[in-house]
Amino acid sequence: MSRKVGIIVSVVLAVVFTLGIMFAANQKYADVKRTVDAVKVVQFIPQGSEIKPEQVTTVKVPEALAKDLVKNPNDIVGKTAKVSMVEGQYVYLNSAEGKAKNPNMVEVCVPVDLSSSANVTAGDTVDIYMVDKGAEGRQAVEIYRGARVLHSYDQQGKEISPVQKVEAADAVSPQSMRVPAAVSVEVPKEAAAAIVQAGSKKAVYLVKAN
Structure with a gap:
């Protein structure tokens, strides 16, 4: 009797373990599928120039990959590019600043x-x-x-x-x-x-x- 109980318990644990793996896999898949907006460069932006609205756009990217990316173009448009940005690249946080131009x-x-x-x-x-x-x-x-x-x-x-x-x-x-x-x-x-x-x-x- 105890042997049958042990087998049943083992089967139950195996099922629970399998379900746990499936749930975790589904959760990871859902995390990968979840997307957010990210700002992407569509025209070359020279270092030191003012970022214009037509030079950037927003695209959907996996949320897990967007941690260090600018999400809203309003956060960088009108600011000065700290580095040159080429067409097709994503805009990272702290890559632009609101530095005033030298009046001289x-x-x-x-x-x-x-x-x-x-x-x-x-x-x-x-x-x-x-x-x-x-x-x-x-x-x-x-x-x-x-x-x-x-x-x-x-x-x-x-x-x-x-x-x-x-x-x-x-x-x-x-x-x-x-x-x-x-x-x-x-x-x-x-x-x-x-x-x-x-x-x-x-x-x-x-x-x-x-």
């Missing part, structure tokens, strides 16, 4: 081509030169040293992302549109006039700093 610095956009742009993208640091094409020997004069590149635009006015940047040897291909046609730099107010004047003559040459 301004943004200047100048026309460039393959040779004069140094093939720069946002985040690069450049020295800015003016080349007097009318002078004998085409003399170059340094206008400003250590300018931060805020934006680099292609011939269609689209931002060139560093992950899409082409090498100079490849950029001469007619099929390639990733050649800078205009570059926006951050410079002190007192240097802006000279850079604008040189840009109006298409005489700006950028030298990428190390």
Whole structure:
């Protein structure tokens, strides 16, 4: 009799154990299926630039993977990007800040081509030169040293992302549109006039700093 009782108890325990495993598995599966909103980048965001509404969107991700992600775009739109963010990546907490712009610095956009742009993208640091094409020997004069590149635009006015940047040897291909046609730099107010004047003559040459 005691042997039968032992068998019955063992069977009951086995059933309970199996049900417990199934419940735990179902719970984990439910946790994986549970999703929340997360902010994702849809346009390249350069470091130091203001995050605009059209540069981000919200997508559904598993709740377990969203712990360190920004959930609401309103939490970052209008703030300054601490790091560059490429298209397709998720926005992590503390990757943007509400830092005010330096009132002594301004943004200047100048026309460039393959040779004069140094093939720069946002985040690069450049020295800015003016080349007097009318002078004998085409003399170059340094206008400003250590300018931060805020934006680099292609011939269609689209931002060139560093992950899409082409090498100079490849950029001469007619099929390639990733050649800078205009570059926006951050410079002190007192240097802006000279850079604008040189840009109006298409005489700006950028030298990428190390």
